[in-house]
Amino acid sequence: MTEDHALHLRHRPRRLRRSAAIRALVCEARLTAADLIWPIFLRDGENLAEPVPSMPGVNRLSIDRAVDAAREAAGLGIPAMCLFPYTDPKLKTDACEEAWNPDNLSNQAIRAIKAAVPDIAVMTDVALDPYNANGHDGIVRGGIVVNDESVAALVRMALAQAEAGADILGPSDMMDGRIGQMRDALEATGHTDVAIMSYAAKYASAYYGPFRDAVGASGALKGDKKTYQMDPGNGAEALAMIARDLDEGADMVMVKPGLPYLDICRRVHETFQVPTFAYQVSGEYAMIEAAAANGWIDGEKIMIESLTSFKRAGCAGILTYFAPRAARLLAETG
Ligand code: PBG
Numbered sequence: 001m002t003e004d005h006a007l008h009l010r011h012r013p014r015r016l017r018r019s020a021a022i023r024a025l026v027c028e029a030r031l032t033a034a035d036l037i038w039p040i041f042l043r044d045g046e047n048l049a050e051p052v053p054s055m056p057g058v059n060r061l062s063i064d065r066a067v068d069a070a071r072e073a074a075g076l077g078i079p080a081m082c083l084f085p086y087t088d089p090k091l092k093t094d095a096c097e098e099a100w101n102p103d104n105l106s107n108q109a110i111r112a113i114k115a116a117v118p119d120i121a122v123m124t125d126v127a128l129d130p131y132n133a134n135g136h137d138g139i140v141r142g143g144i145v146v147n148d149e150s151v152a153a154l155v156r157m158a159l160a161q162a163e164a165g166a167d168i169l170g171p172s173d174m175m176d177g178r179i180g181q182m183r184d185a186l187e188a189t190g191h192t193d194v195a196i197m198s199y200a201a202k203y204a205s206a207y208y209g210p211f212r213d214a215v216g217a218s219g220a221l222k223g224d225k226k227t228y229q230m231d232p233g234n235g236a237e238a239l240a241m242i243a244r245d246l247d248e249g250a251d252m253v254m255v256k257p258g259l260p261y262l263d264i265c266r267r268v269h270e271t272f273q274v275p276t277f278a279y280q281v282s283g284e285y286a287m288i289e290a291a292a293a294n295g296w297i298d299g300e301k302i303m304i305e306s307l308t309s310f311k312r313a314g315c316a317g318i319l320t321y322f323a324p325r326a327a328r329l330l331a332e333t334g
Pocket of ligand 1: 126281
């Protein structure tokens, strides 16, 4: 640089970017393994890890392998896992009775994981879609997803999960009034310490496609979920849903999907002083994996960058299929 070009700037923000040490010192939001919740898919059988084609790197695990995964998660410092069952189509009915069977796949897995790895928090999914002959999250009568009867079924399902030892219930159904009913039922049955992470702002999203393959609901689903999940154009409504679910007794709230709804994460975090989580859903995962597999992006870097963005937006944590890979990478790179 010649004298002619010297600017004598007082502010040179680049001073704080000039070395890795100084960048580390001033970094605002950093991802750690403790921010991650690992969603896994369950299937019946033994010693099985069956790949989900639309989610490369993700498998449906038999319970013994899910217990191995829980050990792996604990070893990596991941505090929680979330269980999603792939249910045998023969067990799917219109009344969804399998949802509250104390010995269904999910409840068996809760017990097995809590027995083997008691320190890991086990979160569940409370919705009827894995057990429903028509793929919906609630009970269908005459082509309509009926609210109150669905809530009664969901409460039974939630209690069975609490009974099995779940630490966190994750109602993802978007029926009206379910949080209050579940909270009352938990209190009445002595499950006073079971937490609820409400899928409070859950959008009717095409990003759930690969998940529906993973749990075997794609073929079953008739129509769409727009009469209960939210319109992607709505933001104020998300805040109203969060306020309602907190009022009804939710301990934590979730925004879902994640990256396309980062503005909602931010608004929820700023408006309510409660732990706010984002779900980086199956379609988000699949898009990153597909582009990475083509060599179009650096998958590992995008994984960390996308997860870090949730922390920057104010999220307490993230549900992500990348959880073990991200935790491993963070452990390696420090
Ligand atoms: C079902 C449920 C869905 C997801 C979590 N719970 C799918 C849906 O609402 O259709 C999606 C998760 C993902 O896409 O990764 N109630």
